[in-house]
Amino acid sequence: MNDMYSMKKYLSQIAITAGAAALLAPVAALGAFHEQLQKDAAGKREKIQQEREELKQKIEDQRDTIKEKGHAIKEELKERTTAIKQELEVRRTAAKQQMQTEIKKLRDDFRGKAEARKEEMNKKFGEKRSERIEQFFAKMVEKFERAIDRLDTLAEKIQTRINAATAQGKDMTNAHANLAVAQGKIDEAEKGLADAKAKYAELGATADAKKKFAEVKALVQDVEQKVKDAHAALVRTIADTKGMGTTTATTNPSQ
Structure with a gap:
């Protein structure tokens, strides 16, 4: 069990x-x-x-x-x-x-023909008056040539500074534009001065001396204005390049 x-x-x-x-x-x-x-x-x-x-x-x-x-x-x-x-x-x-070579040649040529111009003007205005006219015009030409040369030298320095800044990647658009205006005015001033010299050289042979004087005066005044315009454009360019150098513009470009 x-x-x-x-x-x-x-x-x-x-x-x-x-x-x-x-x-x-x-x-x-x-x-x-x-x-x-x-x-x-x-x-x-x-x-x-x-x-x-x-x-x-x-x-x-x-x-x-x-x-x-x-x-x-x-x-x-x-x-x-x-x-x-x-x-x-x-x-x-x-x-x-x-262009500088051509300008120098024209300037030297103008000075080289001073005696020939004086002889022509002696016949028309007399020796003393023609002497005063020649001296006055020669001093005026020299003054403008110095002013143009100074502006041209300054423009070259500014151009070098702008090129250096551009190479560093900086925006120099305004500076380039203002410098181009200045250089254009400088060239126009030089051309205007050459035209004034050409008109002045015709003074001894002209039948209307008063009219020729007026033409020369108008050309000279235009040159003076072009020099002032170039100077103003360079001042603007220098403002655009502020802080990149010590370049300064002349205060009186006509002297």
Whole structure:
């Protein structure tokens, strides 16, 4: 009887254990499935993160490449611009030197013909009067020539300073514009003075000396105004280059 009871108890325990195992099997399988899902999700997240990092690096590499190309293009443009400016400066200097040579020749020619003019004027106005006229005109010419030369020298110094500032990347647009105006007025003053000399040289041979004097006077007044205009433009240019040097303009350009 006891053996029978023991057997039943043993079989009952086996049944309970088997039932528990049967119940736990799906739970274990579910746990394993959940663990696999977590591993898969972690793997996908890692892959996505890796792809993001790769994309980020690719974008940075492309940005660096574009930046390097942009810098190279900028440097190339800068070099080309510098070369063009240097070429223009060489041409400007050559043209300026040629013009100065021609101006000197005209001035020397005018002075060289002083005696011939005096002889012509002696016949028309008398020796004393012609002497006074010649001396007056010669002094006036000398005064304007000195003024023009001073302005021209100042303009060259300012040009050098502007070129240096431009090479440093500074915006010198206004200074360039004002200097161009000044240089134009200086050239006009020199041409006007040459015209006045030519008219004056005709004085001894003219039939209407009064009219010729009036023409010479008008030309001289125009030269004086051009000198003043050039001086004013240089003053504006110096204001545009303030802080880059110590260049100063003359207070009275006609002296």
